[in-house]
Amino acid sequence: MKNIYLLISFFMLSFNSSAQTKIEIFDPSFLELIDSTSQLELLADGMKWAEGPVWDGKNNRLLFSDPALNTIFSWDEKNGKEVFLHPSGFDGDGHYSDEPGTNGLLINKIGKLIACDHGNRRIAVIDLDNKTKNLFAGNWDGKRFNSPNDICENPSGYYFFTDPPYGLPHREKDTLNKEIPFNGVYCLADDGRVSLLIDHLDRPNGIALSPKAEQLFVALSDGNNPYIMRYVLKGKSIQGEGTVFFDFKKNFPNESMAADGIKINKQGDVFAAAGKSIVVINKHGDLIGRIHTGDPTANCAFGDDGYLYITAKDKLMRVKLKSLD
Helix, strand or coil: CCCCCEEEEEECCCCCCCCEEEEEECCHHHHHCCCCCCCCEEEECCCCCCEEEEEECCCCEEEEEECCCCEEEEEECCCEEEEEECCCCCCCCCCCCCCCCEEEEEECCCCCEEEEECCCCEEEEECCCCCCEEEEECEECCEECCCCCCEEECCCCCEEEECCCCCCCCHHHCCCCCCCCCCCEEEECCCCCEEEEECCCCCEEEEEECCCCCEEEEEECCCCCCEEEEEEEECCEEEEEEEEEEEHHHHCCCCCCCEEEEEECCCCCEEEEECCEEEEECCCCCEEEEEECCCCEEEEEECCCCEEEEEECCEEEEEECCCCC
């Protein structure tokens, strides 16, 4: 990879005057994805921890979670930010945990909203019209999940999801409520059957499929092993132990950072929320660019309108991408 560092800085007019972001280009190929004049826009704030964005093409809007506020929000050009569903997750009495709401969201190929429900420790199906919630999957081997975090869908109609402890009442230290002794990665069939794929990762978090769905990528929010792992898929199963696709400690030795949510575009480039930024990695595992947000960044999603939507701490942002179709 060529050692080229081109810094393009700009002030965001919609932020306060002290807020600054920049696009950092590590390889010229990044300019095929984003224009150097693109500006990061602030769309909404006032959340506690914005997460799990997904584009709802049918309704021309973005949906995103705030697991701490137990709410799914919507955002569109006309109405701005609105509450879509509250409570999105735990609906019992009293305080359950610091993150009782939904986290990762996706809209499946038949138009249903699939949600990683921290508070109810399940994968839920939510009707976009009447907002009814139904159980999709809630356990493996008769034991309740920890707190499903992120999910992706195979074109054949089954899913892969991660199950770290972040939604449990005592998170990593929760031995009272945790029923499964590890933090797993699972495959979920369209009939609700769940199979375990990986049981040895410490903090599996973001998850995504390669464009042809022949590889599975899992981000580890693990300070000791801040990797994005890559696994070869054969149907619903993984082949082998997997390999390190990207090492944040190696690429950013002066920063303490690991990936949260990840998304992959049609060309195979990985957009990873890490630190106060979206780190962009090409399909070969090379760092090509970084979009600095100025805030701890949780996740991102591609919109049909050509924007990359970004959830960062209490904010929803977006930046225009170039069309590659």
